[in-house]
Amino acid sequence: MLRVTQLSKTYGEGRNAFQALADITVEIGRNEFFTIVGPSGAGKTTLLRCLAGLQPPTSGTVEFEGRVVDGVPREFAVVLQDYSRSLFPWFTVERNVALPLRAAGVPAAEARTRVAEALEQVGLTAAARKHPWQLSGGMQQRVAIARAIAYRPAVLIMDEPFASVDAQTRADLEDLLLQIRNESDMTLVFVTHDVDEAVYLSDRVAVISKSPSRITTIVDIDLPPERDQLSTKELPRFSALRSQVFAEIRDLVRAPVAGAGTTDQHQPEYTI
Numbered sequence: 001m002l003r004v005t006q007l008s009k010t011y012g013e014g015r016n017a018f019q020a021l022a023d024i025t026v027e028i029g030r031n032e033f034f035t036i037v038g039p040s041g042a043g044k045t046t047l048l049r050c051l052a053g054l055q056p057p058t059s060g061t062v063e064f065e066g067r068v069v070d071g072v073p074r075e076f077a078v079v080l081q082d083y084s085r086s087l088f089p090w091f092t093v094e095r096n097v098a099l100p101l102r103a104a105g106v107p108a109a110e111a112r113t114r115v116a117e118a119l120e121q122v123g124l125t126a127a128a129r130k131h132p133w134q135l136s137g138g139m140q141q142r143v144a145i146a147r148a149i150a151y152r153p154a155v156l157i158m159d160e161p162f163a164s165v166d167a168q169t170r171a172d173l174e175d176l177l178l179q180i181r182n183e184s185d186m187t188l189v190f191v192t193h194d195v196d197e198a199v200y201l202s203d204r205v206a207v208i209s210k211s212p213s214r215i216t217t218i219v220d221i222d223l224p225p226e227r228d229q230l231s232t233k234e235l236p237r238f239s240a241l242r243s244q245v246f247a248e249i250r251d252l253v254r255a256p257v258a259g260a261g262t263t264d265q266h267q268p269e270y271t272i
């Protein structure tokens with residue numbers, strides 16, 4: 001469904017040029033839950049933005065169902081890290097969630113139903129008539145998630161969408177994504193810093209290196225398809241996969257930075 005071919009991204013020019021991504025090639029299938037993990041600053045957001053058509057690659061291509069992506073396809077929804085900037089402060093929560101539906105020409109009655117359902121799914125029914133600035137950061141993030149869910153995209157791209165919600169809400173939202181994925185043929189491309197979350201949610205986890213970023217490993221998550229927050233995480237196979245992904249990232253964080261000529265003692269710690 002999504003094909004990335006020899007994708008590279010360089011920011012700036014000349015002496016200020018910085019190559020963030022190098023030669024990324026990967027295919028992501030329909031209905032797949034594909035997660036990208038890697039050290040801080042590796043280029044995960046850059047890769048997602050290129051995948052989503054939010055910024056052009058310097059070279060290489062992204063294709064969606066055989067068409068080159070050169071802007072955000074209407075079949076995509078994107079939930080960025082900076083969720084608060086994606087909400088319109090002068091519109092109510094329900095209006096914010098309804099906006100893409102109205103733009104896509106969904107009839108008003110159906111749009112109202114979808115908005116109400118999505119707000120219920122993220123636990124925000126009571127906040128429907130509030131404005132984003134009246135909500136906490138975690139609630140605003142859930143509004144952005146509700147908007148994406150209500151849109152029912154073919155491809156949902158999410159950049160650390162649960163970073164500022166509490167643990168129980170995070171678990172509930174993770175399960176909501178799995179449920180939606182199982183009930184539709186939605187494809188999910190997801191970035192997280194949380195290795196447990198990556199293993200729990202995904203069909204495959206891609207580990208990317210930094211400076212410049214390449215896919216170093218893709219781990220097949222061969223857990224039973226029905227996931228459960230308690231029983232899945234108690235499986236010996238879950239622990240083995242978690243350790244494998246964690247070790248891959250730890251090795252990257254400890255490895256010398258390419259081109260630096262010396263081991264960088266001040267690499268950021270990777271936390272789980």
Ligand SMILES: Nc1ncnc2c1ncn2[C@@H]1O[C@H](COP(=O)(O)OP(=O)(O)OP(=O)(O)O)[C@@H](O)[C@H]1O
Pocket residue numbers: 011012018020038039040041042043044045046047
């Ligand atoms: N607009 C930009 N101009 C110049 N450099 C940029 C720009 N955006 C990102 N970078 C650089 O590209 C590299 C990758 O950044 P990116 O945000 O994609 O990493 P990340 O893996 O998502 O980081 P984090 O895990 O901290 O969210 C970083 O070194 C960053 O400084």
